[in-house]
Amino acid sequence: MKKLECPICGGEVEIPDDALPGELFEHEECGSQLELEVDDNGKYRLKEAEEISEDWGE
Amino acid sequence: MRIGIVYDIVRWEERALINAVKKLGYDLVLIHILKKPLWLTEPNGIETLDIVFQRCVSFYRALTSTAVFEEHGVLVVNNYNVIRDCEDKLYTTLKLVKNNIPVPRTAISFTRESCLEVAEKIGFPLVIKPIYGSWGRMISRALDKDSMLEILEFREYMQSPYLKIHYLQEYIDKPNRDIRAFYFWGEVPAAIYRISSSWKTNTALGASVQEARLNEELVELIVKAGEVMGGGLLGIDILESRDGKYYVSEVNAIPEFRNTVRVTGKDLASMMIEKTVQHFKK
Numbered sequence: 001m002k003k004l005e006c007p008i009c010g011g012e013v014e015i016p017d018d019a020l021p022g023e024l025f026e027h028e029e030c031g032s033q034l035e036l037e038v039d040d041n042g043k044y045r046l047k048e049a050e051e052i053s054e055d056w057g058e
Numbered sequence: 059m060r061i062g063i064v065y066d067i068v069r070w071e072e073r074a075l076i077n078a079v080k081k082l083g084y085d086l087v088l089i090h091i092l093k094k095p096l097w098l099t100e101p102n103g104i105e106t107l108d109i110v111f112q113r114c115v116s117f118y119r120a121l122t123s124t125a126v127f128e129e130h131g132v133l134v135v136n137n138y139n140v141i142r143d144c145e146d147k148l149y150t151t152l153k154l155v156k157n158n159i160p161v162p163r164t165a166i167s168f169t170r171e172s173c174l175e176v177a178e179k180i181g182f183p184l185v186i187k188p189i190y191g192s193w194g195r196m197i198s199r200a201l202d203k204d205s206m207l208e209i210l211e212f213r214e215y216m217q218s219p220y221l222k223i224h225y226l227q228e229y230i231d232k233p234n235r236d237i238r239a240f241y242f243w244g245e246v247p248a249a250i251y252r253i254s255s256s257w258k259t260n261t262a263l264g265a266s267v268q269e270a271r272l273n274e275e276l277v278e279l280i281v282k283a284g285e286v287m288g289g290g291l292l293g294i295d296i297l298e299s300r301d302g303k304y305y306v307s308e309v310n311a312i313p314e315f316r317n318t319v320r321v322t323g324k325d326l327a328s329m330m331i332e333k334t335v336q337h338f339k340k
Contacts, residue, residue, distance in 0.1 A: 021090050023068035055117040057192020058310035
Protein backbone atom coordinates (compact mmCIF):
# COMPACT_ATOMS: atom_id res chain seq x y z
CA MET A 1 0.00 0.00 0.00
CA LYS A 2 1.13 3.53 -0.78
CA LYS A 3 0.48 6.32 1.69
CA LEU A 4 -0.49 9.63 0.11
CA GLU A 5 -1.67 12.92 1.49
CA CYS A 6 -5.32 13.90 1.25
CA PRO A 7 -5.39 17.28 -0.59
CA ILE A 8 -8.52 18.30 1.33
CA CYS A 9 -7.73 17.58 4.98
CA GLY A 10 -4.02 16.75 4.88
CA GLY A 11 -4.62 13.32 6.41
CA GLU A 12 -3.12 10.08 5.20
CA VAL A 13 -4.80 7.96 2.52
CA GLU A 14 -3.75 4.39 1.79
CA ILE A 15 -3.72 3.46 -1.90
CA PRO A 16 -3.18 -0.08 -3.24
CA ASP A 17 0.12 -0.60 -5.04
CA ASP A 18 -1.64 -1.43 -8.31
CA ALA A 19 -3.85 1.70 -8.28
CA LEU A 20 -4.19 3.46 -11.62
CA PRO A 21 -4.29 7.10 -12.64
CA GLY A 22 -7.95 8.09 -12.73
CA GLU A 23 -8.91 5.65 -9.97
CA LEU A 24 -11.28 7.05 -7.36
CA PHE A 25 -10.88 6.77 -3.60
CA GLU A 26 -12.93 7.99 -0.71
CA HIS A 27 -10.98 9.34 2.22
CA GLU A 28 -12.97 7.87 5.08
CA GLU A 29 -11.68 10.36 7.65
CA CYS A 30 -12.91 13.48 5.87
CA GLY A 31 -15.33 11.99 3.32
CA SER A 32 -13.60 13.51 0.28
CA GLN A 33 -13.81 11.86 -3.11
CA LEU A 34 -10.27 11.74 -4.46
CA GLU A 35 -8.71 10.80 -7.75
CA LEU A 36 -5.23 9.40 -8.24
CA GLU A 37 -2.93 11.13 -10.67
CA VAL A 38 0.60 10.40 -11.71
CA ASP A 39 2.90 13.18 -12.87
CA ASP A 40 5.42 12.94 -15.69
CA ASN A 41 8.09 11.77 -13.25
CA GLY A 42 5.91 8.85 -12.16
CA LYS A 43 5.12 10.46 -8.81
CA TYR A 44 1.70 9.62 -7.36
CA ARG A 45 -0.57 12.19 -5.75
CA LEU A 46 -4.23 12.63 -4.98
CA LYS A 47 -6.47 15.42 -6.19
CA GLU A 48 -10.10 16.22 -5.54
CA ALA A 49 -12.16 14.04 -7.89
CA GLU A 50 -13.82 15.70 -10.83
CA GLU A 51 -17.45 16.60 -10.17
CA ILE A 52 -20.09 14.58 -11.96
CA SER A 53 -20.77 16.32 -15.24
CA GLU A 54 -23.95 16.60 -17.29
CA ASP A 55 -22.65 14.07 -19.83
CA TRP A 56 -21.57 11.41 -17.35
CA GLY A 57 -23.36 8.12 -17.25
CA GLU A 58 -23.74 4.85 -19.06
CA MET B 59 -3.74 -10.33 -28.91
CA ARG B 60 -3.29 -6.73 -27.69
CA ILE B 61 -6.29 -5.17 -26.01
CA GLY B 62 -6.70 -1.53 -25.05
CA ILE B 63 -9.03 -0.05 -22.48
CA VAL B 64 -9.71 3.64 -22.88
CA TYR B 65 -10.99 5.44 -19.79
CA ASP B 66 -11.20 8.74 -17.99
CA ILE B 67 -11.88 7.55 -14.44
CA VAL B 68 -11.57 4.04 -13.08
CA ARG B 69 -14.83 2.75 -11.66
CA TRP B 70 -15.46 -0.75 -10.37
CA GLU B 71 -16.30 -1.79 -13.95
CA GLU B 72 -13.03 -0.59 -15.48
CA ARG B 73 -11.08 -2.35 -12.74
CA ALA B 74 -13.04 -5.55 -13.44
CA LEU B 75 -12.32 -5.30 -17.17
CA ILE B 76 -8.60 -4.69 -16.54
CA ASN B 77 -8.45 -7.76 -14.30
CA ALA B 78 -10.37 -9.80 -16.86
CA VAL B 79 -8.01 -8.93 -19.72
CA LYS B 80 -5.05 -9.93 -17.54
CA LYS B 81 -6.73 -13.12 -16.35
CA LEU B 82 -7.52 -14.15 -19.92
CA GLY B 83 -3.86 -13.74 -20.86
CA TYR B 84 -4.11 -10.89 -23.34
CA ASP B 85 -1.66 -8.00 -23.51
CA LEU B 86 -3.26 -4.97 -21.90
CA VAL B 87 -2.68 -1.35 -22.85
CA LEU B 88 -4.39 1.27 -20.69
CA ILE B 89 -5.25 4.54 -22.37
CA HIS B 90 -5.99 7.24 -19.80
CA ILE B 91 -7.67 9.79 -21.98
CA LEU B 92 -7.07 12.74 -19.66
CA LYS B 93 -3.34 12.26 -19.56
CA LYS B 94 -2.32 12.87 -23.16
CA PRO B 95 -3.60 14.70 -26.23
CA LEU B 96 -5.16 12.73 -29.04
CA TRP B 97 -3.57 13.62 -32.34
CA LEU B 98 -5.78 13.94 -35.36
CA THR B 99 -2.97 14.59 -37.80
CA GLU B 100 -0.55 11.88 -36.69
CA PRO B 101 -0.62 8.46 -35.04
CA ASN B 102 -1.27 8.15 -31.31
CA GLY B 103 0.77 5.01 -30.76
CA ILE B 104 -2.19 2.68 -30.31
CA GLU B 105 -2.77 1.81 -33.95
CA THR B 106 -1.37 -1.70 -33.51
CA LEU B 107 -3.94 -2.67 -30.87
CA ASP B 108 -6.33 -5.40 -31.97
CA ILE B 109 -9.36 -4.17 -30.01
CA VAL B 110 -9.96 -1.14 -27.80
CA PHE B 111 -12.77 -1.16 -25.24
CA GLN B 112 -14.30 2.28 -24.80
CA ARG B 113 -15.07 2.95 -21.13
CA CYS B 114 -15.12 6.73 -20.61
CA VAL B 115 -17.80 7.82 -18.16
CA SER B 116 -18.12 11.11 -20.04
CA PHE B 117 -20.20 10.69 -23.18
CA TYR B 118 -18.37 13.39 -25.12
CA ARG B 119 -14.95 12.02 -24.20
CA ALA B 120 -16.13 8.56 -25.24
CA LEU B 121 -17.55 9.74 -28.54
CA THR B 122 -14.68 12.00 -29.56
CA SER B 123 -11.90 9.61 -28.59
CA THR B 124 -13.70 6.80 -30.40
CA ALA B 125 -13.90 8.97 -33.51
CA VAL B 126 -10.16 9.61 -33.42
CA PHE B 127 -9.26 5.98 -32.83
CA GLU B 128 -11.61 4.64 -35.48
CA GLU B 129 -10.43 7.09 -38.11
CA HIS B 130 -6.89 5.94 -37.35
CA GLY B 131 -7.95 2.38 -38.10
CA VAL B 132 -8.45 1.08 -34.55
CA LEU B 133 -11.33 -1.26 -33.79
CA VAL B 134 -13.30 0.26 -30.91
CA VAL B 135 -16.06 -1.45 -28.92
CA ASN B 136 -18.64 -0.06 -28.82
CA ASN B 137 -18.17 1.81 -32.05
CA TYR B 138 -18.87 5.49 -32.74
CA ASN B 139 -22.33 4.99 -34.24
CA VAL B 140 -23.50 2.75 -31.40
CA ILE B 141 -22.28 5.19 -28.73
CA ARG B 142 -23.88 8.16 -30.52
CA ASP B 143 -27.21 6.45 -31.21
CA CYS B 144 -27.57 5.04 -27.70
CA GLU B 145 -26.77 8.31 -25.96
CA ASP B 146 -29.36 10.17 -27.98
CA LYS B 147 -32.77 9.09 -26.67
CA LEU B 148 -34.46 10.64 -29.66
CA TYR B 149 -32.39 8.61 -32.08
CA THR B 150 -32.67 5.43 -29.99
CA THR B 151 -36.45 5.69 -30.03
CA LEU B 152 -36.56 6.39 -33.77
CA LYS B 153 -34.38 3.39 -34.56
CA LEU B 154 -36.39 1.07 -32.31
CA VAL B 155 -39.72 2.22 -33.74
CA LYS B 156 -38.49 1.85 -37.30
CA ASN B 157 -37.71 -1.79 -36.51
CA ASN B 158 -41.05 -2.52 -34.82
CA ILE B 159 -39.66 -2.74 -31.30
CA PRO B 160 -42.25 -1.62 -28.75
CA VAL B 161 -41.46 1.66 -27.00
CA PRO B 162 -43.72 3.96 -24.97
CA ARG B 163 -45.57 6.49 -27.10
CA THR B 164 -43.13 9.39 -27.56
CA ALA B 165 -42.84 12.83 -29.17
CA ILE B 166 -40.46 15.74 -29.03
CA SER B 167 -41.60 19.33 -28.73
CA PHE B 168 -39.83 22.66 -28.81
CA THR B 169 -42.51 24.86 -27.25
CA ARG B 170 -45.01 24.75 -24.39
CA GLU B 171 -47.88 24.87 -26.85
CA SER B 172 -46.77 21.78 -28.69
CA CYS B 173 -46.04 20.01 -25.38
CA LEU B 174 -49.68 20.63 -24.46
CA GLU B 175 -50.76 19.10 -27.74
CA VAL B 176 -48.72 15.98 -26.97
CA ALA B 177 -50.17 15.82 -23.44
CA GLU B 178 -53.70 15.96 -24.85
CA LYS B 179 -52.97 12.89 -26.96
CA ILE B 180 -50.91 10.86 -24.48
CA GLY B 181 -52.55 12.00 -21.24
CA PHE B 182 -51.06 12.30 -17.76
CA PRO B 183 -48.84 11.22 -16.07
CA LEU B 184 -46.30 12.09 -18.71
CA VAL B 185 -42.53 11.63 -18.56
CA ILE B 186 -40.32 14.52 -19.69
CA LYS B 187 -36.68 13.76 -20.41
CA PRO B 188 -33.70 15.52 -21.87
CA ILE B 189 -32.61 13.77 -25.07
CA TYR B 190 -29.13 13.28 -23.58
CA GLY B 191 -28.28 12.13 -20.10
CA SER B 192 -28.03 9.15 -17.84
CA TRP B 193 -28.53 7.85 -14.30
CA GLY B 194 -32.07 9.27 -14.24
CA ARG B 195 -30.78 12.83 -14.23
CA MET B 196 -33.31 15.56 -15.00
CA ILE B 197 -36.05 13.10 -15.84
CA SER B 198 -39.38 14.37 -14.58
CA ARG B 199 -42.91 13.06 -14.33
CA ALA B 200 -45.70 15.54 -14.93
CA LEU B 201 -48.82 14.45 -13.10
CA ASP B 202 -51.06 17.09 -14.66
CA LYS B 203 -51.00 20.16 -16.88
CA ASP B 204 -49.83 22.49 -14.10
CA SER B 205 -46.87 20.33 -13.12
CA MET B 206 -45.92 19.91 -16.77
CA LEU B 207 -45.83 23.68 -17.29
CA GLU B 208 -43.72 24.08 -14.15
CA ILE B 209 -41.20 21.49 -15.38
CA LEU B 210 -41.05 23.15 -18.79
CA GLU B 211 -40.46 26.55 -17.20
CA PHE B 212 -37.44 25.22 -15.31
CA ARG B 213 -36.05 23.74 -18.50
CA GLU B 214 -36.60 26.89 -20.52
CA TYR B 215 -34.43 28.87 -18.10
CA MET B 216 -31.51 26.48 -18.44
CA GLN B 217 -28.63 27.37 -20.72
CA SER B 218 -28.15 24.12 -22.62
CA PRO B 219 -30.01 24.23 -25.92
CA TYR B 220 -30.60 20.49 -25.82
CA LEU B 221 -32.61 20.85 -22.60
CA LYS B 222 -35.09 22.86 -24.65
CA ILE B 223 -35.82 19.83 -26.78
CA HIS B 224 -38.58 18.26 -24.71
CA TYR B 225 -38.75 14.48 -25.10
CA LEU B 226 -42.23 13.56 -23.93
CA GLN B 227 -43.14 9.98 -23.25
CA GLU B 228 -46.13 7.98 -22.13
CA TYR B 229 -45.73 6.93 -18.48
CA ILE B 230 -45.74 3.15 -18.15
CA ASP B 231 -47.31 2.11 -14.86
CA LYS B 232 -44.76 -0.56 -14.00
CA PRO B 233 -44.76 -2.86 -10.94
CA ASN B 234 -42.15 -0.97 -8.83
CA ARG B 235 -39.36 -2.30 -10.98
CA ASP B 236 -37.83 -2.33 -14.41
CA ILE B 237 -35.42 -4.72 -16.09
CA ARG B 238 -31.79 -4.07 -16.97
CA ALA B 239 -30.64 -6.74 -19.38
CA PHE B 240 -27.22 -7.15 -20.91
CA TYR B 241 -26.70 -7.83 -24.58
CA PHE B 242 -23.27 -9.11 -25.61
CA TRP B 243 -22.97 -9.76 -29.35
CA GLY B 244 -26.34 -11.43 -29.83
CA GLU B 245 -26.59 -13.09 -26.42
CA VAL B 246 -28.26 -12.09 -23.16
CA PRO B 247 -25.85 -13.21 -20.42
CA ALA B 248 -27.59 -11.62 -17.43
CA ALA B 249 -30.46 -9.43 -16.33
CA ILE B 250 -31.63 -7.81 -13.13
CA TYR B 251 -34.77 -6.26 -11.76
CA ARG B 252 -34.17 -2.76 -10.46
CA ILE B 253 -36.65 -2.32 -7.66
CA SER B 254 -37.71 0.95 -6.12
CA SER B 255 -40.71 2.54 -4.45
CA SER B 256 -39.87 5.60 -6.56
CA TRP B 257 -41.06 5.65 -10.16
CA LYS B 258 -37.41 6.11 -11.16
CA THR B 259 -35.67 2.77 -10.88
CA ASN B 260 -32.07 3.74 -11.64
CA THR B 261 -29.54 2.08 -9.34
CA ALA B 262 -27.67 5.41 -9.40
CA LEU B 263 -30.70 6.74 -7.49
CA GLY B 264 -30.69 3.91 -4.97
CA ALA B 265 -32.88 1.18 -6.49
CA SER B 266 -32.21 -2.28 -5.08
CA VAL B 267 -31.47 -5.14 -7.45
CA GLN B 268 -32.38 -8.78 -7.83
CA GLU B 269 -31.53 -11.31 -10.52
CA ALA B 270 -34.20 -11.48 -13.23
CA ARG B 271 -35.14 -14.66 -15.06
CA LEU B 272 -36.22 -13.74 -18.54
CA ASN B 273 -38.81 -15.54 -20.62
CA GLU B 274 -38.28 -16.32 -24.28
CA GLU B 275 -40.28 -13.30 -25.43
CA LEU B 276 -38.07 -10.94 -23.43
CA VAL B 277 -34.82 -12.51 -24.60
CA GLU B 278 -35.99 -12.22 -28.19
CA LEU B 279 -36.93 -8.57 -27.65
CA ILE B 280 -33.56 -7.74 -26.05
CA VAL B 281 -31.58 -9.44 -28.81
CA LYS B 282 -33.60 -7.64 -31.47
CA ALA B 283 -33.18 -4.28 -29.74
CA GLY B 284 -29.44 -4.85 -29.38
CA GLU B 285 -29.09 -5.68 -33.02
CA VAL B 286 -31.12 -2.68 -34.14
CA MET B 287 -28.85 -0.39 -32.12
CA GLY B 288 -25.78 -1.81 -33.82
CA GLY B 289 -24.78 -4.72 -31.60
CA GLY B 290 -21.75 -4.92 -29.36
CA LEU B 291 -21.91 -4.69 -25.57
CA LEU B 292 -25.07 -3.02 -24.35
CA GLY B 293 -27.25 -2.51 -21.29
CA ILE B 294 -30.89 -2.51 -22.34
CA ASP B 295 -33.65 -1.18 -20.09
CA ILE B 296 -37.11 -2.70 -20.35
CA LEU B 297 -40.35 -1.50 -18.81
CA GLU B 298 -43.14 -3.97 -18.04
CA SER B 299 -46.68 -2.68 -17.95
CA ARG B 300 -49.16 -4.09 -15.46
CA ASP B 301 -51.00 -5.80 -18.31
CA GLY B 302 -47.87 -7.76 -19.24
CA LYS B 303 -46.55 -5.76 -22.19
CA TYR B 304 -42.86 -4.98 -22.58
CA TYR B 305 -41.35 -1.73 -23.82
CA VAL B 306 -37.71 -0.90 -24.51
CA SER B 307 -36.95 2.25 -22.60
CA GLU B 308 -33.26 3.00 -23.12
CA VAL B 309 -30.11 1.39 -24.46
CA ASN B 310 -26.76 2.09 -22.80
CA ALA B 311 -23.55 1.83 -24.82
CA ILE B 312 -21.04 1.94 -21.94
CA PRO B 313 -23.01 0.01 -19.35
CA GLU B 314 -22.22 -0.27 -15.68
CA PHE B 315 -22.52 -3.82 -14.36
CA ARG B 316 -21.28 -3.86 -10.78
CA ASN B 317 -24.72 -4.48 -9.26
CA THR B 318 -25.51 -7.19 -11.78
CA VAL B 319 -22.31 -9.06 -10.97
CA ARG B 320 -23.08 -8.70 -7.26
CA VAL B 321 -26.48 -10.41 -7.46
CA THR B 322 -25.91 -12.87 -10.30
CA GLY B 323 -22.34 -13.91 -9.49
CA LYS B 324 -21.58 -13.84 -13.22
CA ASP B 325 -18.20 -12.64 -14.43
CA LEU B 326 -19.58 -10.15 -16.94
CA ALA B 327 -16.22 -8.44 -17.46
CA SER B 328 -14.61 -11.66 -18.71
CA MET B 329 -17.66 -12.39 -20.86
CA MET B 330 -17.44 -8.93 -22.44
CA ILE B 331 -13.81 -9.48 -23.39
CA GLU B 332 -14.21 -13.08 -24.55
CA LYS B 333 -17.41 -12.56 -26.54
CA THR B 334 -15.85 -9.58 -28.29
CA VAL B 335 -12.66 -11.46 -29.16
CA GLN B 336 -14.74 -14.39 -30.46
CA HIS B 337 -16.96 -12.06 -32.48
CA PHE B 338 -14.03 -10.52 -34.34
CA LYS B 339 -12.26 -13.85 -34.85
CA LYS B 340 -15.19 -15.11 -36.90
